[in-house]
Amino acid sequence: MRFSFLALPLLVAGPALSLTADEVLQATYDGGALPDGQSGLTLTVQVLLDRAGVSPGVIDGYKGGMSESALRGFEEQAGLPVDGIMDAEVWAKLARDGAAPVLAEYVVTAEDVSGLTESIPDNVREKSEMAELGYTRVSERLAERFHMDEDVLKALNPDAQFVEGETLMVADPGAPLEGEAARIEIRKGAQRAVVYDGSDAIIANYPVAIGSDETPSPSGAVEVTAVAMDPTYSYNPEVNFEADGVKEALTLPPGPNGPVGTVWIDLSKPTYGLHGTDTPAKLFIHQSHGCVRFANWDVEELAHMVSQGVAVEFVE
Structure with missing residues (x-):
């Protein structure tokens, strides 16, 4: 089992602080490629791709390498020309009539707020002395559950304290796929x-x-x-x-x-x-x-x- 922390010289988007739930829920596609940067439309497309079995990785609303590769994957799966660029044909197959909203309400449970790890050290020996390398924040746990970037989860819920009983807006990527891989x-x-x-x-x-x-x-x-x-x-x-x-x-x-x-x-x-x-x-x-x-x-x-x-x- 092997791991490392080598980095390629690629640019990554900064924290998402401005995206709102209303912007996502009101997003519409009017033609052309996805807008640069972060947008409610890109987040919508990411959720729809995830539902279709083509993971965009972390749902963050940013147009980038993972989103483009997911669009290529969906085009291949759907039998469309493969170029990784959003167009009317892709949108028509992604956003089928009756598709559920890409955001949903979620109520934080007692289980969500319990069993957190206080902190995780950097050193591998110190990590080996711990009982679990678990989530350190409720927002981190819920972001992974709904396939989201943690900063986007916070941006969609700017007043959230992430406590039991609180209602949050989260991405709705659908139920896990079922199938048998050959x-x-x-x-x-x-x-x-x-x-x-x-x-x-x-x-x-x-x-x-x-x-x-x-x-x-x-x-x-x-x-x-x-x-x-x-x-x-x-x-x-x-x-x-x-x-x-x-x-x-x-x-x-x-x-x-x-x-x-x-x-x-x-x-x-x-x-x-x-x-x-x-x-x-x-x-x-x-x-x-x-x-x-x-x-x-x-x-x-x-x-x-x-x-x-x-x-x-x-x-x-």
Whole structure:
């Protein structure tokens, strides 16, 4: 199981502070490409893509690399010309008649506000001494549950205290997909994982982070050997890499803020897997030491569609 914090020289959007629920709910498509920057229309499109089984990654309302790659994935799935640009044909298939509003009300529960982790240290040895690498804020927990950027959740609810009984406006990405995966393509260039069923139809499409040139992801075909929910993480500098100057092997506890997130899907190539991440907004920025990272909610969905023996092909 491998992870790193290498960054590509790409620009990322700053915190979302101005987007309002009204702007999202009133968004309409009048033609042309999505507007630059952040908009209620882009957030709407992101939610509709998520419902269609083509994950935009973190729902943040920003036009960017993950949104463009998701549009390409949807166009491929829908049999449209693939260019990653919003147009009337894409909108017509996404926003079908009767589509539910992309935002919904959610009442914060007692469970939502309990069991938080006070803080998470940076050092790998200190992490290994913890009981759980859990959520540190209610807003963080709920943002992941609804596939959202935490700053966007706060922007849509500017007066929220995130306490039990409070009603929030959240993204409504729909119920998790159900299906049975027959094979998965990890498309390195596109940074997408495309899931096919037994009839070779696309049933899901997710953004991912892959290995760097120095520590590449595998090539060719491997297969799923096991699935672990809420996995621990085995840190072994003699096998993988050294972090924080720690030279002994350690076991890090489970949790969404652990280095492999909430799921580990083991592959037949030793030490490699498909797994979650503690930084879903940075999937298109960070690179791994060879494994394939997903947003926690995406790999949780995938985990229920795969079984031992499912083929995983790495495509250059």
